[in-house]
Amino acid sequence: MRLAELSERSGVSTATIKYYLREGLLPPGRQINTTTAEYDEVHLRRLRLVRAMIQVGRVPVATVREVLRNVDDYSLGHTIRLGAALWALPQVPEPDEEDEFVLAARREADELLETLGWSNARQLTTVSPAYRSLVVAVAAFRRLGYEWGAELLVTYGKLMHEVAKLDLDFVDTQPSQAEKVETAVLGTVLTEPMLHALRRLAQEEESGRRYGYE
Amino acid sequence: MRLAELSERSGVSTATIKYYLREGLLPPGRQINTTTAEYDEVHLRRLRLVRAMIQVGRVPVATVREVLRNVDDYSLGHTIRLGAALWALPQVPEPDEEDEFVLAARREADELLETLGWSNARQLTTVSPAYRSLVVAVAAFRRLGYEWGAELLVTYGKLMHEVAKLDLDFVDTQPSQAEKVETAVLGTVLTEPMLHALRRLAQEEESGRRYGYE
Numbered sequence: 439m440r441l442a443e444l445s446e447r448s449g450v451s452t453a454t455i456k457y458y459l460r461e462g463l464l465p466p467g468r469q470i471n472t473t474t475a476e477y478d479e480v481h482l483r484r485l486r487l488v489r490a491m492i493q494v495g496r497v498p499v500a501t502v503r504e505v506l507r508n509v510d511d512y513s514l515g516h517t518i519r520l521g522a523a524l525w526a527l528p529q530v531p532e533p534d535e536e537d538e539f540v541l542a543a544r545r546e547a548d549e550l551l552e553t554l555g556w557s558n559a560r561q562l563t564t565v566s567p568a569y570r571s572l573v574v575a576v577a578a579f580r581r582l583g584y585e586w587g588a589e590l591l592v593t594y595g596k597l598m599h600e601v602a603k604l605d606l607d608f609v610d611t612q613p614s615q616a617e618k619v620e621t622a623v624l625g626t627v628l629t630e631p632m633l634h635a636l637r638r639l640a641q642e643e644e645s646g647r648r649y650g651y652e
Numbered sequence: 653m654r655l656a657e658l659s660e661r662s663g664v665s666t667a668t669i670k671y672y673l674r675e676g677l678l679p680p681g682r683q684i685n686t687t688t689a690e691y692d693e694v695h696l697r698r699l700r701l702v703r704a705m706i707q708v709g710r711v712p713v714a715t716v717r718e719v720l721r722n723v724d725d726y727s728l729g730h731t732i733r734l735g736a737a738l739w740a741l742p743q744v745p746e747p748d749e750e751d752e753f754v755l756a757a758r759r760e761a762d763e764l765l766e767t768l769g770w771s772n773a774r775q776l777t778t779v780s781p782a783y784r785s786l787v788v789a790v791a792a793f794r795r796l797g798y799e800w801g802a803e804l805l806v807t808y809g810k811l812m813h814e815v816a817k818l819d820l821d822f823v824d825t826q827p828s829q830a831e832k833v834e835t836a837v838l839g840t841v842l843t844e845p846m847l848h849a850l851r852r853l854a855q856e857e858e859s860g861r862r863y864g865y866e
Binding site: 496557561568594632637 | 663781817821845
């Protein structure tokens with residue numbers, strides 16, 4: 439297809455597509471003559487992915503380039519490639535390892551993974567930004583003086599494992615390896631706001647059931 | 653307690669506490685003489701709440717003031733007061749009602765609430781920002797050309813209902829009405845990053861189990 443059709447099918451303006459091409463976020467089309475290039479379904483899919491990261495996920499252009507480099511690195515195994523693509527997304531800053539709350543939160547996080555039996559995730563704790571995020575979030579809660587039993591985090595963890603199985607089931611419905619990796623990145627960017635929204639709606643529902651609207 | 657002790661117990665500097673007092677985010681202490689004021693546990697709790705919203709939740713000062721106004725409005729019923737406080741938190745922009753994807757997403761969201769039997773939440777769809785967020789998120793996914801069965805959203809919804817029950821159980825452990833409302837606001841700001849982190853860790857775990865690390 440020509441540039442105009444690519445624009446029409448993706449809903450992205452030709453000026454924006456040209457900008458993505460210049461920035462290397464979209465591979466060049468097949469040059470037919472000096473002024474015309476031909477694009478295909480792979481371009482369309484990539485364009486949607488870039489669009490979602492930038493517009494919905496508010497991911498900076500340099501980061502998008504980094505994520506795509508990992509998505510396209512066929513030398514990596516599937517899980518690692520998936521991880522590498524997701525890990526290039528914006529993450530929380532490094533926790534301060536001198537902080538007593540951070541040290542306690544790290545112990546709590548380690549015990550949690552142990553209790554949940556997440557032995558694969560435990561192997562990744564030195565490199566995984568998700569583990570770092572968990573430590574930061576637990577430390578923030580503890581610093582505010584909130585106490586909860588270890589059981590609560592375990593129960594949240596089990597529910598999130600069910601969510602993760604659904605996530606991966608959906609990724610697995612995608613036909614090609616390339617589409618699987620793209621869908622995993624998109625899913626992370628797009629379904630987080632959706633899950634938030636569902637959680638808040640469920641809170642409203644549950645609050646109404648428990649307390650009514652008096 | 654004096655300002656110095658309030659600062660020590662909260663981990664917030666005296667300069668920052670004075671700034672919050674000037675901005676009306678913290679009620680004034682009981683004036684003992686012209687230079688000294690006395691603070692109590694209510695100040696400490698409020699200070700932690702303000703700190704969490706500003707530092708962890710990155711909520712703007714004007715919004716924090718708005719949230720606190722609702723937290724302190726005893727004329728509202730419990731559910732409504734909870735909702736009003738949470739609804740003052742930063743939210744997604746209004747969806748464009750002329751957009752075909754938004755209209756389709758709204759129908760999909762309405763059917764979802766119907767299937768889930770969330771009749772309380774359905775009564776709030778005209779005012780609830782959570783409902784608006786759901787519509788925006790579903791529209792974004794559809795615009796990218798992703799298709800999924802209605803069953804997937806229902807399953808995510810059921811899991812989020814389990815999460816919401818845990819959330820409200822935790823809120824209910826708080827002794828006073830004021831603490832319940834404060835905990836609900838804090839929980840929303842602080843546990844969202846925690847649930848994200850757990851979800852991503854669970855994805856890593858599940859990916860390792862399904863595909864290994866080859």
